[in-house]
Amino acid sequence: MVNIEQSKSYKFAGYDTVELAKKYGTPLYVLSEEIIRSRCREIKTDFLDKHKNTKAAYASKAFLTMTMCKIIESEGLGLDVVSGGELYTAIKAGFPMDKVMLHGNNKSYDEMEMAIANDVGRIIVDHIDELYMIEDIAARLSKTVKILIRVAPGVGGNTHKYITTGQKDSKFGIPLAKETIDEAVIKAMNSRHIELMGFHFHVGSNLFENDSYIAAIDVVMNLYRRLKDDFGFIAKEINTGGGFGIYYTKNDSVKPLKYYTDSIMKAIEDKCKELEIDIPTVIIEPGRWIVGEAGITLYTIGAVKEIPDTRTYASVDGGLPDNPRPALYSAKYEAVIANKYDHKPDRKVTIAGKCCESGDILIWDLDVPQIERGDILAVLSTGAYNYSMASNYNRIPRPAVLLLTKDGEKIIVERETYDDLLSKERVPF
Ligand SMILES: Cc1ncc(COP(=O)(O)O)c(C=O)c1O
Numbered sequence: 001m002v003n004i005e006q007s008k009s010y011k012f013a014g015y016d017t018v019e020l021a022k023k024y025g026t027p028l029y030v031l032s033e034e035i036i037r038s039r040c041r042e043i044k045t046d047f048l049d050k051h052k053n054t055k056a057a058y059a060s061k062a063f064l065t066m067t068m069c070k071i072i073e074s075e076g077l078g079l080d081v082v083s084g085g086e087l088y089t090a091i092k093a094g095f096p097m098d099k100v101m102l103h104g105n106n107k108s109y110d111e112m113e114m115a116i117a118n119d120v121g122r123i124i125v126d127h128i129d130e131l132y133m134i135e136d137i138a139a140r141l142s143k144t145v146k147i148l149i150r151v152a153p154g155v156g157g158n159t160h161k162y163i164t165t166g167q168k169d170s171k172f173g174i175p176l177a178k179e180t181i182d183e184a185v186i187k188a189m190n191s192r193h194i195e196l197m198g199f200h201f202h203v204g205s206n207l208f209e210n211d212s213y214i215a216a217i218d219v220v221m222n223l224y225r226r227l228k229d230d231f232g233f234i235a236k237e238i239n240t241g242g243g244f245g246i247y248y249t250k251n252d253s254v255k256p257l258k259y260y261t262d263s264i265m266k267a268i269e270d271k272c273k274e275l276e277i278d279i280p281t282v283i284i285e286p287g288r289w290i291v292g293e294a295g296i297t298l299y300t301i302g303a304v305k306e307i308p309d310t311r312t313y314a315s316v317d318g319g320l321p322d323n324p325r326p327a328l329y330s331a332k333y334e335a336v337i338a339n340k341y342d343h344k345p346d347r348k349v350t351i352a353g354k355c356c357e358s359g360d361i362l363i364w365d366l367d368v369p370q371i372e373r374g375d376i377l378a379v380l381s382t383g384a385y386n387y388s389m390a391s392n393y394n395r396i397p398r399p400a401v402l403l404l405t406k407d408g409e410k411i412i413v414e415r416e417t418y419d420d421l422l423s424k425e426r427v428p429f
Helices: 017-024 033-048 066-074 084-092 109-117 128-141 178-190 211-231 257-275 288-294 325-329 418-422
Strands: 028-032 054-059 078-081 100-102 122-125 145-152 194-200 237-239 281-284 295-307 311-316 335-337 347-352 361-368 376-380 400-405 408-413
Touching (some): 017 376, 028 288, 033 257, 109 122, 109 128, 122 128, 128 145, 194 211, 325 361
Parallel strands (some): 054 281, 100 122
Antiparallel strands (some): 028 295, 295 376, 347 361
């Protein structure tokens, strides 16, 4: 076993990650409150304060706990939720409901009812049936519900096909075919319980260019003009979704937030001028951009298997259950051997997870120094879509989530136990 005291260890947000691994065990999700807050503040200075009539909602699918709701609330942002569970988390955290937007391509009646009963700020309608559902529930509860209609603008993002969403052939959004969209708009306009505020699109995730936003804006603003001409309908809002790319590896050409938001604003302003329509309130919904780089995952290296002239596999005590993204989208990550941070990498190893799946590989060909059982691996940029996508595959308990704050580190989600895995089981014989 390596003497980890002798080597310089990797620090994250000012904390010694080897110490954290020793104290809390591995695998361990580690999140920096300061990084999350600094991202929220950048949204404030470079978007909300810079451009009039703008709003930002954190896309909570990236990472959601009640503590995260508290951080987002205190930074003054709204919240995008996409299921009853995300909505319930926000309600339990006391998040201001008027700043919550409910998404989802197949919302259930119960989810709709929970949202309407709790006066959520917006429902993003994804299918015409939802308008009937909303009308029915809102009439019963004597409410008026503000909605946006999600459209598929026919523009895909240049990203993995599982995270491109704005193309015509998509499960998300109401198709822009005239008869389909007009039916939805007329239905919404004629409902006493629905107030149609505008439209929503989300072209894709982890995008490094702004062209797909600009193309989608063109399509949607043309729709605004046509709806004004055809029905006298004036859309007051446009929601351009999330999707801003973050740093995972050195191949990612990361851009600042304003690269996206300035061009979104300019495209909307220019197009409104050209079409002679009023500039709507602009809403963005970043998820990964707020929390992705704020998180790392710590693992302990176990079996190191060298296949002569072929490859060396180093297995960790987690993998696919705590981070399914490499298996799902061939997502790439960088990582360091935290207890040998000052050792020069001189070889490549492939980091394997511990699941019974050949596809459970976290990182192919990672540059490392000599590694051995007991070393601590820190995988970087795991704050988004790791904890929120985690499973118990192979009956592996989910890791704890540790928040690094100015006042010390705090466990915000306990590590699951084997008893947790059994807690919902009933044995009928
Ligand atoms: C409607 C919507 N908004 C926002 C997001 C957040 O995307 P990202 O985390 O890439 O910013 C998503 C991601 O799937 C989405 O579907």
